[in-house]
Amino acid sequence: MKRKITLKQIAKELDVSISTVSKALRNSVEISEDTRQKVQAFAKLYNYRPNNIALSLKNRKTKTIGIIIPEIVHYFFSKVITGIELVANKRGYNVIVGLSNESFDKEVINMQMLANGSIDGFILSISKETLQQQDYHHFLETINQGMPIVMFDRVVNEIPCDKVIVDDVKGAKKAVEKLVSSGCKNIAIITTKDYVSVGKLRTQGYLEALEDHKIHPEASMILKIEDKLLSDDDLDKLEAEIEQLFKSNKSIDGIFAVNELYAVTAIKVARKLGLEIPKSLQVVSFTDGVLSKHSTPSLTTVSQHGQEIGEKAADLLINRLEMDEDNEEEEETFETVVIETNLIERESTK
Amino acid sequence: MKRKITLKQIAKELDVSISTVSKALRNSVEISEDTRQKVQAFAKLYNYRPNNIALSLKNRKTKTIGIIIPEIVHYFFSKVITGIELVANKRGYNVIVGLSNESFDKEVINMQMLANGSIDGFILSISKETLQQQDYHHFLETINQGMPIVMFDRVVNEIPCDKVIVDDVKGAKKAVEKLVSSGCKNIAIITTKDYVSVGKLRTQGYLEALEDHKIHPEASMILKIEDKLLSDDDLDKLEAEIEQLFKSNKSIDGIFAVNELYAVTAIKVARKLGLEIPKSLQVVSFTDGVLSKHSTPSLTTVSQHGQEIGEKAADLLINRLEMDEDNEEEEETFETVVIETNLIERESTK
DNA sequence: TTTCAACACGAAAACGTTTGCGTTGCCCAA
DNA sequence: TTGGGCAACGCAAACGTTTTCGTGTTGAAA
Incomplete structure (x- = not known):
């Protein structure tokens, strides 16, 4: 040795x-x-x-990007990582991953662990707990210390940094409009509580789409799930809530679900209640993941292009890192890139 | 700033x-x-x-673990990462991720990038291309330079390192035995080509289980998929092959699939051919992922406990790293930990 | 023979830590 | 007054690089 x-x-x-x-x-x-x-x-x-470490110390840069995401066992997030890793590697960077597990504390700890010289910049998506508490001091501190951040998907406007998002409102509108144009008259939405920014935006898109078609939204057709407890064990609870939705709104003929899990669960419940997909009930979901593609019936979904988001985020971050070298303190102007969603039609709609 | x-x-x-x-x-x-x-x-x-970098240089250790996996958009691998990250963080380590994308070259490059001081040790699962080429010099070199490796899932015996695996043979036997005990008389297997070690082992388990029950295995009931081309686009090809399997073996009443995708695809094809699940056809798959849980019917699967594998791998690696400190050159004895699988019964079997 | 450039190389600083050991200055005892 | 001892602190090396600035040697021109 x-x-x-x-x-x-x-x-x-x-x-x-x-x-x-x-x-x-x-x-x-x-x-x-x-x-x-x-x-x-x-x-x-x-x-x-x-020796890389010696070079990092000398050059005062590590050529490493820190990623903080709420969870990795999640099609969307892992797609994003794939994208980040792709361009990072291509541009000579490594990628170091921290999981916040949707917890504020773990997010803070993880950022501190990495911000002490281990990385040159962050790419992150905010944890639900942080969004709920609205405490963003750790982001601001990091930025103040000269370490750039790029946020994606779950972002907040008050942080001065580049952002990569999908147009959730528009994507949701596309989804609902598909249902309308396929003949649905009574469209329900299964979404999250409002503190999850993307849930809120998708709900907004749902409402706007209905308004565009002069459909009056009914409060009883909007099911907001408390997803804090939504591990696999709470599946029963989710099913119960959805079943309740169907039972109190017998006329539902279209469902817009803000994620795949809600969609497949809705389909499962609907079937149990004797509804046929897509004949008597059509379903569209958000997030084009493995469930959408491979469950039966396959789901019509709004694709978020996770990999593209990751690629773009990495490019933004690295550009900023390498720009700093030349013209330090030029101008602090931040970009928000919107990745277009598109609707993938499959078997769950007509 | x-x-x-x-x-x-x-x-x-x-x-x-x-x-x-x-x-x-x-x-x-x-x-x-x-x-x-x-x-x-x-x-x-x-x-x-x-400053972490300065500390790393001084202490000649980075408190960082390098992970190299073939792919991250994969339930099993992301579960493993979750496990690794969990114990790594608990024990004061960070985690840096490289994706080989199932390519030999990317695996080598990635390891070289990380082995130059950036990390203290590796946890990895071998890419399919590497397994096929049987070129393991990069692993041996890394180990020779004093950097420990822990391999999981896809391992090869000739590398002197700790390993964490599931007993694929035994798991497969459990799966097939379930089918037998539920009354299946003609059980087919959908597996991968033999160079994928886990595919080979699961096939072996299938054969052993049949033998145990005095069932003579028929070559026509063993479908080996060339998964090199198995991106989402090749789904049609997969379906065609499976359809062929059914058509040439009308008596099939049980399917053992070595992964979820093969299982749900088989179910899809079977339904198209008029078979009812689980009445006229029962299905068991390997890898307890999101598809198994949430598709309809939900799948009876062999759970691999990915997170546990990750936790164990991280513990093994860190133990070795921190053992080296005290008694350098004590004894080189490597451990292979076998994580028990268990069968999760759901709707796809009786 | 003197001078000077070109050539080939070495010394040392710097990046940010930690740590063994040397060095002050002081107080108190002899 | 002197010496010893201790408390409190600084020096310098080390980790492995890169890079700036010397420095010594050579050969050729004057």
Whole structure:
């Protein structure tokens, strides 16, 4: 077991100075052809690679991006990571992942762990708890210390940073309009409580779409789920709430669900109640994940293009990191990129 | 925008030496009560945190674990990451993720990027391409340089490292036995080509289970899918192959699929052919993911306990890292932990 | 022979820590 | 007054790089 070889060791072996070795490896003109070749041969033989940590310390940048997301076992988030990793790697960056697990404290802790020099910037999506408490001091502090942040999906406007979002309102409108144009007269929505920003926006899109078609929204057709307790165990509770929705609104012929799980669960309940999909009930969901594609019937969904979001976020962050090098303190102007959603029609609608 | 404060700056402000500041912050007895308090107050005021990179360089360890997995958009792998992250964080480690995307080259590149000082050890699952080429030199080199590796799920025996696996053979046997005991007489298997180690093992379990019940396996009942091309686009191809399986074996009344996707696809095809689940066809799959739980009918599956695998892998790695500190070169003995699978019965079986 | 440029290389600082050890200054005992 | 001892602090090395600025040697021109 030989430890990784260093410049110092090469220097000693070849009886030259450390600086000579370093220069030889970087093909400096200061070094004679002779020694350059000797050093390079030796380095290759021993498989020398510069120590990343030492470089990070010297250059005061780590070429590493920190990602903080609420949860990784989630099609959308893992797609985003895929996108981030793709462009990060392409541009010479690594990716270090922290999970907030939807908890405010873990989000703060994780950011502190990474902000102490381990990374150059953050890409993150805010945890539900943080959104609920509306305490954003950790983001502001991080930014104040000169570390850029790019937020995606779950964002808040008051933070000065680049953002990548989908147009949730518009996406929801597309979904509802699809239901309307397919003949639905009584469209219900299954959504989250309003503190989840994307849930709120999708609800808004639902309302706007109805208004556009002169349909009066009924409070009883809007089911807001408290998703704090929504682990797999609480599935029964979810089913019960949805069943209640159907039972108190017998005329429902269309469902817009703000995520896949709500959609498949609604379908399950509807079937139990004797409804046929898409004949007597049509369903559209948000988030084009594995369930939408592979469940039966497959779901018509609004695709968020998670990977694209990740790619864009990474590009924004790296651009900012590498811009800082040249014109420090040029202008602080932040961008909000909106990724277009599109509707993927499958079997759950006519 | 104030940059992160350093010991040097504190020292200058308070007109003491750097070492005094450092010692004061670490509550050294060498420092008087007076200055200690002064320094600590100042540090708290300016929110001082030691620079991680500098610490890493000094201590020659980064407290960071590198994860290399073939793909992150995959229920099992993201569960494993969740587990790793959980215990890593608990034990003061960070987690840096590289995706091989099932490619040999990306696996090698990624490992090289991380092995240059960025991390203390690896947790990884081998890419399919690597398994196919059987070229493991990059693993051996990494280990030779003193960097420990823990492999999980997709492992190869010839690498000297700790491993965490599920007993694929046994799990598969459980699955097939369930089908047998539920009355299936003609059980087919949908699996992968043999170079995917877990596919091979599960096939073996299938064969053993049949043998145990004196059932002669028929070659025509074993469908081996070439999954190299299995992106979402190739779904049609998969369906066609499965349809062929059913058509040439009309008597099939049980299916064991080595993953969820094969299972739900089989169900889809079967339904199209007029089979009822679980009345005329029962299905068991491997990997207890989101599809198994939420598709209709829900799937009876063999659960792999991905999170547990991740937790165990992280514990093994960190144990080894922290053992090295004390008794360097004690003994090189590696462990292979087998995580028990269990069968989760749902609607796709009687 | 002297001078000077070109060439090839080395010394040292810097990035931010921690820590062993040396160095003050002071007090008290002899 | 002197010496010892202790409390409180600073120096410097080390981790592995890169880079700026010397510095010594050579050869050729004057």
